[in-house]
Amino acid sequence: MNELSSEDVKYLHSKHIHPIMVIEDDDDIRELMKAMLEAEGYYPITATNGKEGLALLSQIPKPCMILLDMMMPVMDGWTFSEEAKKNSLYKSIPLLAVTAFADQITSKENFYGVLKKPIRIDILLDIVRHHCPSEKLQ
């Protein structure tokens, strides 16, 4: 379970920071993304499945982007994307599908883009830069 303290939440709200949400069940990949994004000056918030992701959405300021793994237990990426697009508050958040098999995304409607694992960090950061504020750039 992702440990997001009430201080963290308060901080985000007080600074009006729009974090990047990373929803990924693989611990190694999730930690890598978090560390890498933090190193690049972003504010990543992580969840291990879609259900957790939805729960987090209601607590934090609206994310600038969601990096979404597709194959996950409890709630997979497809279900999460359906749920997110149903909600008028979240439907404008760009969803970036991250999947080992790009051909598993049969309908791209709900997604801003699809990245194949292993993700090329350069490409990922290029995309993120367009949507999210970075401490480094400020």
Next chain:
Amino acid sequence: MMQTETSRTLRETESKWRQLAETAPDIIISIGPDGRILFINRTIAAFSKDEVIGRLATDFVQPDHIPTMLNALDKVFTKAIPAEYEILSHDSKKQPAWYSTKIAPVIINGKVISATLITRDITERKLMQEELEQARDSLEIKIQERTAELQSWLSKLEATLEATADGILVIDLQRRAMTYNQKLLQMWNVKDEDMVNYVSGTLIAAIKDQLKDTEDFLIKTEKIYAHPNEKSADTLEFKDGRIFERYSQPQKLHGVVVGRVWSFRDVTKQRNAEAERDRLLMNEHQARLDAEKSVRARDEFLAIASHELRTPLTPLKMYLDWFKREARKMTVEMFPKAQVLMQALDHTDREVSKLVNLTDDLLDVSRITAGRLVLNKEPMDLVELVLQAQERHLENSKRRNCTIIITTNGPVKGVWDFNRLEQVVNCLLSNAIKYGAGKPVQVSVLKENDRAVLRVEDQGIGIAPEDREKIFERFERASSIKNFDGLGLGLFISREIVVAHVGTVSVDSEIGKGSTFTVSLPIEEK
């Protein structure tokens, strides 16, 4: 007076005789010793009575018959005994006619004074006689024929009975053996003597102990006899392992049951062969099941293994990517061995990329094997895809001193799976670079009729004819081909992708001169 009386009586007698003679149906002729006709009771042929009387009797007989007549007359006149003969002559209508003639002497005072001939037309009788004889003859022939036929049938029957592979037994209503063949004796281990004395039950007694289930045999047999009009078929099992099929049916004569015909067929060999065949089929079936099971197990293992291999590779590759990104920021001042580190990371990254590609290939193979290759078709331009691929292979081609020359006539658009076709183009390009011996690789993307045609032509080592089909096969075949790195799955996967697009892929090659791979895809697809 006496004389007058006598002559009167004589006259009366003669008159009565004449009357009689004239009313008689026969021809009555009186002939004198000189052979001349004295009297005739009616005309014969075309002659009047007067023309006949006084002439020689022989004048009115066919020359052939004259001796017969003279013989008879001579007998009558000289020996005074009656004579008779039959001759074939003609009647008044010149038709052939049979005549029977009886001649009697007229004796007065011990002397033959004349001969009386009574001639009767016996043509009708003769004809009847002839017919009768003919009928009798034909009847005899018929009897002979039928007898021969019957004998032939009997001999055929006997031969058949003996020639047949079945044991045959004909039983009458008193359950006596009427007919049987030697085969029957052999099959049941009984002798001719047993059959002669065979009355109800004795044969059964002689054979019943040979059977596995005597009780069952007796019950079944009695049941069959209890229904004399019905056929039967059952199987008998012997203690010695033999198996007979037993058939029986009623023997009928004029629709009435007079007995029963039994036949016994030794089906031991056949049954054993059937059992053996069943066993072999069973074994074969089992072997196939086992093989299928092990293939399934292999495919499952392949799917699991490639998936499990791929899982840690993803973060590994991403970490490396990140390290490379961070390392690029280093200066020699910050870290004196920055250059070496960068090179090491590049090498590591390339090797990890190879691993990623290998596991992706394995995953694709297991997906194809399981029939789970899914295409995500979207409108796209094949030329654009090829140009991007050229870009991606730039570093690789430069390292091998190879130029990629692309020929197009503008966009070639269709509805295909971009990622999958990218895989195909990557595979063909990397092969062409790898085996192209540093010579230029020609790539053309053209629209030909309703098809998009991609050709990748190298001038490299070429492919031996016997390997041209093998290179598209799965790893069990591809592994035997030399000079191929890795698992050699690229072309197998490529072909499956093209085939899934209802396209074709083929290769033309000459050893030492190079190879041309041609992919043809249908354009009109929505």
